[in-house]
Amino acid sequence: MANQKELREEYEEEKSYSKSQVFLFLIFIPAVFLILAAYIVLTLLGVNVNDKVSGITHAIPFVSSEQSQKNENIQESNEEIQKQVESLQKKLNAKDKQAAAYEKTITTKDRQMDELKIEMRDMEEKADDEAKKQKNNQLAKKDVIATYENMSPKNAALIFAELKEDKAVAMLKQFKASTRTAILEKMDPKVAARYTTLLTDQIDE
Secondary structure, eight states: OHHHHHHHHHHHHHHHHHHHHHHIIIIIHHHHHHHHHHHHHHHHTTOOHHHHHHHHHHHSHHHHHHHHHHHHHHHHHHHHHHHHHHHHHHHHHHHHHHHHHHHHHHHHHHHHHHHHHHHHHHHHHHHHHHHHHHHHHHHHHHHHHHHHHHSOHHHHHHHHHHSOHHHHHHHHHHSOHHHHHHHHHHSOHHHHHHHHHHHHHHHHO
């Protein structure tokens, strides 16, 4: 009994194995070969096999529905990416505008700084020129005073008589007391009195 059972099991296994071989060699492999050959031939004839296969799969309800869902998911993903890109582009544009505004402000500040530097330089040059002018005037006054001090009081008195009062008084103030006294003594008494009064008033001020 045991031998018969074993023989039966072996027979069933061989039978199953034989069916698998028959399916593999007589159906599956030839079918794959035919599909591959058909794909090559149709491709050589210029037929877009991929589009045809896609059309067939769309015609199948389950496959079509699944493919449609995938397409929708892809489209939604693309739309989301597009929104993100647009948002980033807007932010980038805003940053560019802000950077341009900052650059304009910096340019304006730089120009103002340059203008202030030029103005300061002009003021310094003007101050230097004024200082030089004052120094030259002081030297000129000293030369004039030295000239009058070296001059005889009589000649100096004749010249002072021809000068305007304010200038004459201003110069007399610069002289030493002895020189001023000598010049006033040589002047007309009325003129000397007038200059003496003016000199006294300025000293009192």
